[in-house]
Amino acid sequence: MTDSAFSLWVYLSQTPLLWLVVTLGAYVIADRISLAFKRHPLCNPVLIAVVAVALVLWATGTSYPIYFEGAKFVHFLLGPATVALAIPLYENRHIVLRSIVPMMVALVVGSVTAIVSAVAIAQLFGMPDPILVSLAPKSVTAPVGMGITEALGGDPSLTAILIMLTGVTGSIMVTPLMNALRMKDWRARGFAVGLASHGIGTARAFQVNSLAGTFAGIAMGLNALVTALLLPFVLRLLLD
Amino acid sequence: MIISLTVILLCQLLGEVVAGGLGWPMPGPVLGMLFLLVFLSLRGRIATSVPELGKTLDSTGKGLLAHLSLLFIPASVGVVQRLDVLAEYGIGLAVALVVSTFVTLVVTVVTFVVVSRLSGSSIETPEQER
Known part of the structure; x- marks a missing residue:
């Protein structure tokens, strides 16, 4: 790079504008790919866009906090969208x-299933307690899940990642799974994905059917509350 | 549109204040959703005095929801920070996430459908595409 190009890069890479544009651009491309494949479950727009942005950050040696300075404007809209x-x-x-x-x-049964199944499987792999605590609220929307983990002595940033991965996993799985089970009740399909995969699952449900999306949104909100109340007790039983 | 956005953000703000003030384990925006619900049920009366609001609230809200996936990208990119843990426990975590998500989806949907039938709250045309 020449000196002037380098100084332009140094300037741009520190402003919110660049990373805001990268985030929106990655999403536009990911959404086009998802549409081109007729919303095929494997072409999850969140997954594609995250991989694309991560590659850009890696290639340019940009740290996540610098990226987030720009992307936080998009992140902020999660609150109003939830409302x-x-x-x-x-x-x-x-x-x-x-x-x-x-x-x-379904809320109580599903919520307990989500916690117990995840922790029990991780225990089989001999994971240490702080990782188990961080994994337990994986089906809950990120702000609540991170708060739960922090209160119980886990690692909130690990929880955030596991929550995101759970969201993408559920969004990919839900349509083929529900079709295989011959579930035709959009309320039940939406409720299940909202409970298991919070907001990312809700976004997927809205892509498929608006009634399913509505029930996914309800499940996400209710599961945040129920998990926050139940998890300390369930975890005490599991970890002793 | 600005007035609709103001209403939505005001609901979120109320939610944050109540959740923080009472120390509830609910995120502010989820409580904000309840406040907006109350607002919507009163809207018939409000719309007569502020007609603009009646028209634009739906389109503003649906505009936000239409690209819900986009809003998860910034937080999700945070995965790059913890690749070390994922490398160390990757297989176990992957199995736990995939199996647990699968089981949770099946258990929840089956519970919902069975209880729905038992309690007689099945809907008439559940498979109807909207």
């Missing part, structure tokens, strides 16, 4: 109210 889940929820309020009983039972 906006109330809009489809309100539109479907009659169906939601009629489904209260199955929702509540």
Whole structure:
């Protein structure tokens, strides 16, 4: 690189603009790829975009905190988008109210299953307790999951990553799995993916069906609450 | 659109204040969702005095939700920071995540459908595409 090109790079790489553009660009490309493959589960836009951005960071030797300075503007919108889940929820309020009983039972059963299955399998692999604690809230939306882990002595940044990987895993799995099980109830399909895979699962559910997306959003919110309440007790039983 | 965005952000702010103030284990935005729900149920009355709001709230909110996937990218890229742990426990973590997610999806969907049938709350045309 010449001196002037280098100084331009030094300037740009420190401004939010560059990494904001990289994030949006990666998403636009990933979304196009996902559309070109007719929203095939394996062409998950989050996964493709994350790999693309990670490669750019690696190739340019950029650290994550510098990247996040720009990307935080996108990250911020997660909050208002979560609030906006109330809009489809309100539109479907009659169906939601009629489904209260199955929702509540599936919520408690699913929430406990998500914690116990993950921790039990990791125990078989002989993982140390701090990793088990960090893994336990993997199905919960990131801000809550990280808070839980921190309170219980795990590693919040590891939790954030495991949460993201769980989200992508569930989004890839849900459509073929539900089709194989011949589940045709969009409420149940959406609720399951929202519970198991929080917001990333909810994003996938909205791609497939708006009623499924609505129930996924409800499951995400309720599971955050239930896991925060149940996890300390479940974990105490499992780790002793 | 600005007025709709203001309402949404105000709901989030209320959610953060209540969650933080009471020390609830709920994220602020999830409580904000409840506040917006209350707002929507009162909207009929509000819309008569602020007609602009009635029209744009739905489009603003759905605009945010249309690209929900995008909003997860910045946090997800954080995976680059912890590749060391993933390398050390990678196989165990991968098995735990994949099997646990699979089991959770199956258990949840089956519970929902079975209880739905038992409690008589199945919907008429569940397979109908919207």
